[in-house]
Amino acid sequence: MSVEEIYNGIYEIKADDRSTLATKNLTPGMSVYGERLIIEDDVEYRQWDPKRSKLGAMALKKFEIPLEYDSAVLYLGAASGTTVSHVSDILRDGIVYAVEFSPRTMRDLIQLCDKRPNIIPILADANKPQSYAHIVEKVDVIFQDVAQPNQAEIAAINSKYFLEQDGQLMLSIKSRSIDTVASPKKVFKEEVRKLESGFDVEFEVLQRKELDPFHEDHLGLIAKMFVDEEED
Ligand SMILES: C[S@@+](CC[C@H](N)C(=O)[O-])C[C@H]1O[C@@H](n2cnc3c(N)ncnc32)[C@H](O)[C@@H]1O
Known part of the structure; x- marks a missing residue:
């Protein structure tokens, strides 16, 4: 898995040829609207659905x-x-x-x-x-x-x-x-x-x-x- 900060506080996470937009979770462990939580290097990200x-x-x-x-x-x-x-x-x-x-x-x-x-x-x-x-x-x-x-x-x-x-x-x-x-x-x-x-x-x-x-x-x-x- 690779994580790149593409804008301030906005990340692109790539894994298995798939790319996901995400932000770093301010409230770790909590999902807001059912979005996926992704942990990489002890940092928790929240998947951000552009749709x-x-x-x-x-x-x-x-x-x-x-x-x-x-x-x-x-x-x-x-x-x-x-x-x-x-x-x-x-x-x-x-x-x-x-x-x-x-x-x-x-x-x-x-x-x-x-x-x-x-x-x-x-x-x-x-x-x-x-x-x-x-x-x-x-x-x-x-x-x-x-x-x-x-x-x-x-x-x-x-x-x-x-x-x-x-x-x-x-x-x-x-x-x-x-x-x-x-x-x-x-x-x-x-x-x-x-x-x-x-x-x-x-x-x-x-x-x-x-x-x-x-x-x-x-x-x-x-x-x-x-x-x-x-x-x-
Ligand atoms: C398309 S939805 C927003 C979705 C939201 N931006 C998001 O991405 O999570 C539009 C929202 O604008 C609110 N809205 C529409 N006209 C408004 C107004 N004049 N003042 C405040 N809110 C308004 C509606 O109640 C609705 O919740």
Whole structure:
């Protein structure tokens, strides 16, 4: 078996001609959603399934993942914490603010946070960043996976509130949440246009790739933000 750190805190484990994405388990002995635990050289890793995680898919699609061990991350659309748990593994000296608006899903997320102090769960609507502005500090990275018709707008308002000047936005855009009949490519083009010039914060898209075969009709992108000072 061989283990290679391909990004900060993200590992590729190779055995018997098979390759597995993984993170180092912050809570050894505990699996979060039934994922396989792999021990190599006395270190325990958690298998990370890219089909269950847009961020995992982005790692395998060779995006330049901007996470550092000590990053502060705002994660919008945390659900019960499948991907957030891997972000928590990566940020061994950092923090992840995990926003989710479904109370039922939040119950599972809170259980996860009991064991992982670097996750701050926030029950809130990502359309209303002012409702959690008293909890969230400026962050290095915003990761968003909310599957809503106004995904670009949610990304823009949260970036304006919380993203550091040199921070980066990582966004998963689900075309069918925006338009069920239009071609995904057309939807993606329009969402990118909105990010580049549709709001009072503007973004430069650094990387964009579709997330197939892991997630059909999803675009992953990484962008940095410009604030139009004249607007205020
Ligand atoms: C595709 S799932 C996220 C899966 C998760 N990112 C993962 O990989 O484990 C989308 C989640 O976003 C949440 N969501 C959708 N709109 C939201 C909003 N406006 N504010 C907060 N959460 C939202 C949904 O309740 C759902 O749990």
